[in-house]
Amino acid sequence: MLTRRTLLGAISAVAMLAAASGPTFAQENYDIAIISKGFQHQFWQAVKAGADQAAEEFGVTVTFEGPETETQVDRQLDMLAAALSRQPDAIGLAALDSQAATPQLQQAQSANIPIIAFDSGVDSDIPVTTVTTDNVAAAALAADKMAELIGDEGKVAVVAHDQTSRTGIDRVDGFVNRIKEAHPNIEVVSVQYGGGDQLQSTEITKSILLANPDLKGIFGANEGSAIGVVNGKTELGSNIVVIGFDSGAAQKGFIESGAMAGAITQNPVGIGYETVKAAIGALKGETLPAIIDSGFNYYDKSNMADPEIAAVLYD
Amino acid sequence: MTDTTAPAPAAKTGPRISGAFHRLLAFSGLIALIVAFSLASPNFLQTQNILAILQATSVNGVLAIAATLVIITGGIDLSVGTLMTFCAVVAGVILTYWGLPLPVGILGAILAGAASGLVSGTIIAKLKVPPFIATLGMMLILKGLSLVISGTKPIYFNDTPGFNQIALGSFIGQIFPAVPLPNGVLVLFAVALIAAFVLSKTALGRYTFALGSNEEAVRLSGVNIDRWKIAVYSVTGAICGVAGLLIASRLNSAQPALGQGYELDAIAAVVIGGTSLSGGRGTVLGTLIGALIISVLANGLRILSVAQEWQTVVTGCIIILAVYADILRRRAL
Numbered sequence: 001m002l003t004r005r006t007l008l009g010a011i012s013a014v015a016m017l018a019a020a021s022g023p024t025f026a027q028e029n030y031d032i033a034i035i036s037k038g039f040q041h042q043f044w045q046a047v048k049a050g051a052d053q054a055a056e057e058f059g060v061t062v063t064f065e066g067p068e069t070e071t072q073v074d075r076q077l078d079m080l081a082a083a084l085s086r087q088p089d090a091i092g093l094a095a096l097d098s099q100a101a102t103p104q105l106q107q108a109q110s111a112n113i114p115i116i117a118f119d120s121g122v123d124s125d126i127p128v129t130t131v132t133t134d135n136v137a138a139a140a141l142a143a144d145k146m147a148e149l150i151g152d153e154g155k156v157a158v159v160a161h162d163q164t165s166r167t168g169i170d171r172v173d174g175f176v177n178r179i180k181e182a183h184p185n186i187e188v189v190s191v192q193y194g195g196g197d198q199l200q201s202t203e204i205t206k207s208i209l210l211a212n213p214d215l216k217g218i219f220g221a222n223e224g225s226a227i228g229v230v231n232g233k234t235e236l237g238s239n240i241v242v243i244g245f246d247s248g249a250a251q252k253g254f255i256e257s258g259a260m261a262g263a264i265t266q267n268p269v270g271i272g273y274e275t276v277k278a279a280i281g282a283l284k285g286e287t288l289p290a291i292i293d294s295g296f297n298y299y300d301k302s303n304m305a306d307p308e309i310a311a312v313l314y315d
Numbered sequence: 316m317t318d319t320t321a322p323a324p325a326a327k328t329g330p331r332i333s334g335a336f337h338r339l340l341a342f343s344g345l346i347a348l349i350v351a352f353s354l355a356s357p358n359f360l361q362t363q364n365i366l367a368i369l370q371a372t373s374v375n376g377v378l379a380i381a382a383t384l385v386i387i388t389g390g391i392d393l394s395v396g397t398l399m400t401f402c403a404v405v406a407g408v409i410l411t412y413w414g415l416p417l418p419v420g421i422l423g424a425i426l427a428g429a430a431s432g433l434v435s436g437t438i439i440a441k442l443k444v445p446p447f448i449a450t451l452g453m454m455l456i457l458k459g460l461s462l463v464i465s466g467t468k469p470i471y472f473n474d475t476p477g478f479n480q481i482a483l484g485s486f487i488g489q490i491f492p493a494v495p496l497p498n499g500v501l502v503l504f505a506v507a508l509i510a511a512f513v514l515s516k517t518a519l520g521r522y523t524f525a526l527g528s529n530e531e532a533v534r535l536s537g538v539n540i541d542r543w544k545i546a547v548y549s550v551t552g553a554i555c556g557v558a559g560l561l562i563a564s565r566l567n568s569a570q571p572a573l574g575q576g577y578e579l580d581a582i583a584a585v586v587i588g589g590t591s592l593s594g595g596r597g598t599v600l601g602t603l604i605g606a607l608i609i610s611v612l613a614n615g616l617r618i619l620s621v622a623q624e625w626q627t628v629v630t631g632c633i634i635i636l637a638v639y640a641d642i643l644r645r646r647a648l
Contacts, residue, residue, distance in 0.1 A: 031620070039623055061620065063617075063620045063622070064623070065617070065623045066623075068576060069572075069576070071570060071572035071573040071574075072573055072576075073566050073568075073570050073573060074374060074562055074565060074566060074573070077565070077566075078367070078370075078371040078610075078613065078614075079617065081367035081370070081371065081614075082364075082367065082613070082614045082617035082618055083617065084363075084367075085358050085359070085361060085363060085364035085367055085614070085618055086356075086358050086617065086618045086620065087358055097469065097566060097568065097570070099471065099567060099568065100565070100566040100567060100568060103483065107363075
């Protein structure tokens with residue numbers, strides 16, 4: 001009798017779920033499994049929102065899963081394995097560890113399931129394309145905004161996170177090269193690296209400001225760098241123009257208070273949307289570029305509250 | 316002599332019979348889930364998927380067996396997850412940073428686990444710190460140490476060919492190519508067999524149950540309970556070392572930041588499998604079934620494309636249901 005009780009409980013739980021997911025099975029459409037690097041954070045929820053939006057628009061089924069933290073590499077592999085067993089038409093993947101995922105990637109390849117890499121991507125030649133932020137172009141936009149705010153002349157500097165990561169290299173190059181090409185009256189006097197550490201970036205900023213009293217602006221190339229730049233500026237009572245990157249409660253607060261002029265935000269919603277769109281493209285046999293830019297925006301006090309900007313900002 | 320052995324069998328016969336009942340209960344729950352998922356999706360009962368489920372069970376299963384031992388003594392070990400990571404990192408340091416041969420790395424990881432268990436056991440037995448607090452502290456200590464000794468970055472095993480075969484290779488698949496059962500699953504079964512043998516046939520096993528049933532009675536009968544308690548925590552630690560090798564082999568890397576949260580899945584498997592958190596009662600087979608229920612549930616719900624937030628809700632419901640069914644059964648007895 002007790003055994004029957006458990007049985008009934010288990011079956012009714014499953015039946016309930018089967019019913020809940022029933023309608024999606026009824027349609028004859030593409031089934032796309034997205035395995036992300038996370039699930040609970042605002043950034044990943046924004047990616048999911050973009051994927052859901054594309055699913056509705058193109059009439060496909062999308063599932064979105066990710067481990068609780070970005071360290072749970074094995075949990076992500078289990079999710080990927082279950083997704084493969086489900087035999088979806090395509091898989092979107094932001095690998096936590098590309099090497100660890102190799103067996104599953106090969107399995108997908110031999111089952112002819114196209115893999116669309118997104119966010120930081122997958123370090124392998126199996127994915128058909130990678131949907132990511134064009135960091136060079138995003139930093140170039142920061143350069144243009146900087147030029148606009150300082151009257152297109154004078155000295156500026158860059159405080160970046162590191163010179164080895166892809167985002168570090170791309171953002172510094174994007175900013176510096178754009179200034180050289182399009183704004184000949186502006187000089188980048190210094191590019192320094194603070195490891196994305198707020199305190200280190202603060203010290204760097206102070207030394208740059210003390211060495212260049214006539215400096216007009218600094219670009220902080222990631223969240224930690226940008227916060228450090230504002231802290232350094234505040235500690236010295238300087239009035240330079242600061243442009244940051246990404247969002248977060250601190251940067252949003254600085255922009256509201258005017259300590260930071262504005263920042264570049266990546267577009268997580270766009271990442272999710274473009275990933276689903278690329279999967280459909282791959283399934284229809286379209287040729288996809290190696291990199292698909294998911295877009296970015298410049299935001300400041302004036303447009304922070306706009307729905308499309310607010311949707312891509314996180315705390 | 317008769318005094319020391321008298322309480323132990325008395326404490327053992329009870330758990331054995333009820334354990335058998337519960338095993339049936341959890342087992343029918345597992346079968347019910349498998350049947351339900353098989354009916355719901357043709358993709359569920361496929362060789363590849365069954366292998367994926369077993370692969371996903373291997374690490375949590377080994378951790379859950381480790382946790383079962385201390386839980387039967389009436390204790391708890393919250394450090395199993397981060398200890399697993401610590402042992403994986405130790406293997407990484409030995410094999411990749413120091414370039415020593417594979418058996419040294421394997422031995423080092425298991426010894427590191429046993430040593431950490433020895434420390435936990437000593438803190439609990441000698442310093443009388445409650446197990447929950449002692450292992451909570453150890454959980455954080457090991458989490459921090461893993462980051463320190465790895466240099467806060469993953470250690471890859473690319474220089475140790477064959478390391479990934481511990482979990483990913485298939486000894487069975489070489490004999491029967493149709494069933495490429497990963498070696499990690501064999502390791503899980505081996506650990507389960509050894510743990511079951513230790514629990515039912517050795518003095519350590521007898522005292523594990525006796526400590527959980529009536530620690531005071533065991534102490535009054537003249538047994539050095541501290542020594543046995545420390546021994547149980549050390550064995551638990553050594554088994555976590557095996558789990559560390561499995562996860563590192565599967566990922567071909569030791570990921571130092573991973574591990575926290577894994578203790579909860581392990582404890583969930585133990586509880587679903589009918590081991591009582593108040594001690595004195597539990598089986599390795601039950602824990603194995605509990606771990607399988609968790610993996611089958613996660614895998615099946617994913618195959619049915621159930622949203623992730625609902626997967627979590629359902630897993631929570633199943634844990635409560637399983638324990639409630641156990642309470643009902645005991646009331647009925």
